[in-house]
Amino acid sequence: MSLCILCPGQGSQTLDMLPRLLAEPLIEPQLAPLLHAMPFDAMAVSQNPAECFANAHAQPLIVAVGAAVSQALKAQGIHVNLSAGYSIGELTAHAVAGSVQALESVGLAVKRARCMDQAAPPAHGMMAVKGIRLEKLHAIAQEHGLAVAIVNDEQHGVLAGPTAVMKSICKGMERELGAHVVHLNVQVPSHTPWLIDATVAYRRTLESASWAPFDCPVLSALDGSPVESSAGAIDCLARQISEPLQWARTLDLAQEMGATVYFETGPGNSLTRMVRERFSNVQARSLSEFQSFDGALSWLRSQTS
Known part of the structure; x- marks a missing residue:
């Protein structure tokens, strides 16, 4: 069975997401260093409804959660065949694929949010x-x-x-x-020409990042095409800030490439629900739908063994 990891975008945060994950013995060692590396108090911000949805906070928090969960899955022997991410989740998908290290992915998320906030028109x-x-x-x-x-x-x-x-x-x-x-609880017009200046600025940031070989393809949300090189990653991650996303096409390409099992890193399960609505012959679950990470691991092992 072929496993596709799905990484959500902004708006799926919950006030209890970090305490819940930090209470998981297999996730805490992966997540804690990412939270400590943020330029703000991640725990305090994540539990403050007035702050956790702000662009500058939401993007690195979401990437940290997804990167930590995916690293915990890999540490337990779960093999990933594809990864895909929705908006900021596409950066998380590169952490899943190993093309960027988890710690660097959080730093890139901080810089992405900054570029977008600087370019975005008010209101x-x-x-x-x-x-x-x-x-x-x-x-x-x-x-x-x-x-x-x-x-x-x-x-x-x-x-x-x-x-x-x-x-x-x-x-x-x-x-x-x-x-x-x-x-949506998003304060910028993402994926539109209003943010073309952010695309230009973020491309420079991505070009200076440290890239590694891909463990699996990342499906770009621009058109679903598989990305397996640093040049492709830089281009897609920069362009998607100011160009529309074709998420339906991305899901279709995942199925065409053989994905039969989908697992969403969380927070939330919005991408899981989209998969279920689109395909009737696949298995799709989100971490948020399980009582524990152990439960998610058991399900994944039963589906991918």
Whole structure:
């Protein structure tokens, strides 16, 4: 069986995610050094609802969690065939693949957030829209000066742009089009041309990073293509800041490359739910769905042995 590790993006944080993981004997040795390396008090920030979703905090926290979980899996002999990440999760996916060391991935996340915060226009954000076909969503975006930032499936996308504009149209979309709209706890218009300056700045950061051989391919969320070189990683990680993500295509390519088992590092299980909705013939679970890491390990071993 072929295992694909999924790494989530921002918005899936919970106030108890770090205490829960630090209580796991197999994860704590992997996670604690990553938290200590952050330029802020990771534990205090993660448990403060006013701070844990801020871009500068959320990105390194999410990468640290995913990197630590994946390192714990490897230490227990779990073999990974593919990795893929949603937004900032694509950086985590490189830690899974071993193309960057876990500690460096957290440092790169800190710098990514900084580049994005410096480039982002004020009062912009993102909202998820479900139940509207993509053609209609693109038309709505064009009409209101927004951008389609992420395609999750044929009737599920993420819009980005001025927060006031998105708030002004969401009720009409729900009432007139039957859409389900969720305003995301993200303060920057990720994956849109508004952040082209961040792409330029972050590319320089990535070019100075230390890259290693890949243990497995990383599927780029730009188009699902497998990345197995530092040049490819640098290009995709830089471009995805200001270009839309084709997450549906990424999941399709994972299946085409033989993935039959999917495991989401957490926090949350949003990517797991997307896989279940898209494919009926695969096994997909998230760490957050288990009572313990041991339970997740037992399930993974039963599915991949």
